[in-house]
Amino acid sequence: MRIGIVGAGILGLAVAREMARAGAEVTVLDKEDRVAAHQTGHNSGVVHAGIYYAPGSLKATLCRDGVAMLREYCAEHGLPYDEVGKLVVASSRAELPGLRRIAGRARENGVPGIAELDGLGLREIEPDAVGVGAVHSPRTAITDFPAVARRLAADVAASGGSVRLSHPVRGIRERAGAVEVAAGGTVFRFDTLISCAGLGTDRVAALAGSPGEVRIVPFRGEYHRLAGSAKSLVRGLIYPVPDPRYPFLGVHLTRRIDGEVLVGPNAVLALAFEGYTWRDVSPRDLGRILGWPGTRRMAAAHWRTGVREVYGSLAGSAFLSAARRYVPALTAADLERTGGGVRAQAVARDGRLLDDFAIDVHGRIVLVRNAPSPAATSSLAIARHIALTVPLPKSI
Numbered sequence: 001m002r003i004g005i006v007g008a009g010i011l012g013l014a015v016a017r018e019m020a021r022a023g024a025e026v027t028v029l030d031k032e033d034r035v036a037a038h039q040t041g042h043n044s045g046v047v048h049a050g051i052y053y054a055p056g057s058l059k060a061t062l063c064r065d066g067v068a069m070l071r072e073y074c075a076e077h078g079l080p081y082d083e084v085g086k087l088v089v090a091s092s093r094a095e096l097p098g099l100r101r102i103a104g105r106a107r108e109n110g111v112p113g114i115a116e117l118d119g120l121g122l123r124e125i126e127p128d129a130v131g132v133g134a135v136h137s138p139r140t141a142i143t144d145f146p147a148v149a150r151r152l153a154a155d156v157a158a159s160g161g162s163v164r165l166s167h168p169v170r171g172i173r174e175r176a177g178a179v180e181v182a183a184g185g186t187v188f189r190f191d192t193l194i195s196c197a198g199l200g201t202d203r204v205a206a207l208a209g210s211p212g213e214v215r216i217v218p219f220r221g222e223y224h225r226l227a228g229s230a231k232s233l234v235r236g237l238i239y240p241v242p243d244p245r246y247p248f249l250g251v252h253l254t255r256r257i258d259g260e261v262l263v264g265p266n267a268v269l270a271l272a273f274e275g276y277t278w279r280d281v282s283p284r285d286l287g288r289i290l291g292w293p294g295t296r297r298m299a300a301a302h303w304r305t306g307v308r309e310v311y312g313s314l315a316g317s318a319f320l321s322a323a324r325r326y327v328p329a330l331t332a333a334d335l336e337r338t339g340g341g342v343r344a345q346a347v348a349r350d351g352r353l354l355d356d357f358a359i360d361v362h363g364r365i366v367l368v369r370n371a372p373s374p375a376a377t378s379s380l381a382i383a384r385h386i387a388l389t390v391p392l393p394k395s396i
Helices: 010-021 058-077 093-108 119-125 145-158 198-207 228-233 283-291 293-314 316-324 375-389
Strands: 002-006 025-029 086-090 115-118 133-137 141-143 162-164 169-175 178-183 186-190 192-195 214-226 237-240 252-255 261-264 335-348 358-362 365-370
Touching: 002 010, 002 178, 002 186, 010 025, 010 145, 010 192, 010 375, 025 145, 025 186, 058 141, 058 145, 058 375, 086 093, 086 119, 093 115, 093 133, 115 119, 119 133, 141 145, 145 162, 169 198, 178 192, 192 198, 198 214, 198 335, 198 365, 214 228, 214 283, 214 293, 228 261, 261 316, 261 335, 283 293, 293 316, 293 335, 316 335, 335 365, 365 375
Parallel strands: 002 025, 002 192, 025 162, 086 237, 192 365
Antiparallel strands: 086 133, 115 133, 169 178, 178 186, 214 261, 214 335, 237 252, 252 261, 358 365
16 A cells, blocks of 8 residues: 655654554655644644543544643653643633633543632642633643654654655646656655645645635744743743634743743734745735635634734734733743744635634545644544545555
C-alpha cells in the first residue's frame, strides 16, 4: 500500500506515522525545507484538555483521545510535557453564565479535575490574577510541538517511510487505479493521497479537482510577551470566557515550555496565506481570499469585530488593556512584541466559520479541510481516526 501525504506539519507527520506503523509505504511531501514550518512551528504550545468543544463533536472526542496519546508519546520519547493548568476567568458577573456553560461542557467531555472557583479561589491558583469567578482545568498542559513533529518525522523514517522536503506539489491526477502527484521534479504514484496541507489546503484541493464548498481564510494571530520579572506574574494559563460566535479563544496569557509568557493572540485577516506580518502581502492570495463569497459574507456579518481586531493589532495598548483585565499589575513596560502565527480557518460559502474538524474523501484522495486548534493536541488521535474510518482502496 503506497500512501502519499501532503504536509509535514504535526498532523501530516502523525498521519504518516500511523500509516507506516500499519505497514504502508509512506511518502510525505512538503514545499518547505524543514518540518513544522507553518502552523505547527508558530503554535503557542498549549495542550488543550477539551473544555470548550461541543460534546459529541470530532473536536471534543479527538481532543480528549489526543491528550492521552500525546502525553504518553511525550513520556515515551523524553519530550517536554508540563501540566501547568488553565484558568478560564470571568472578569464580570455578566460572563458567569458563559463560565458555567464551559464547566458543564468540560464535565460532559470527561475533562478531569474541573473545578469552579470564586474570585478568592482563583487567586489561590494565580495570585496575581483577578476576576469574579473561574473554571480551573488542572490537567491542561504545555509542550514543544515542533519537537514533537521532528520526533514523528524520525518515526516515519524509522518505519521505512520518507519525508521529502523542498518538494512542492504542482500536479495531482487519478489515473489507472492510482494517484499521480508531481512534486519536486518527480512524479510519484500512490494508492491513496492524504492532504494535511494547512494553509495550502485550497491549492491542493484545486489540484485534485475537488475545490469543495469551504475555503481557507487565513487569520493572523499576533502576540506580545512579558518581559523580565513580569513573567513571574503568571504561573500557568489564563484565558477569558470565549465569545461563542467565534472559534477563537480571545487574548490570553500563556506560559510556554521555554519559560516565556505570551499575551495574545488577536485574530486579523491576513493579507496572504502565509501572511505573518502586515508587510506580507500577496495580491494573488488576497484575490482568492476576497473572491470567495464566504469571506465577504463573513465580513459583512462581523465587520465591527474585525475593526476592533485591526485596532488591537496596530495599537499595543489594546493588548495591555486585554491582559490587565486579568492581571492588573502589568504595565506597558512589561509587554514587548514577538512573533505570531496564521490560522487556517475554513469558511463556508454562507460565511459560517467552521468550528469542527472536517475531512472529505474523493475517490483515492482524502482532504483534511479544517483542522484548526486543537489539531496539534489531537494530531495522534486524528491520525488514528483517518486510518480507521477513511475508506481506503485496500485494508492495511
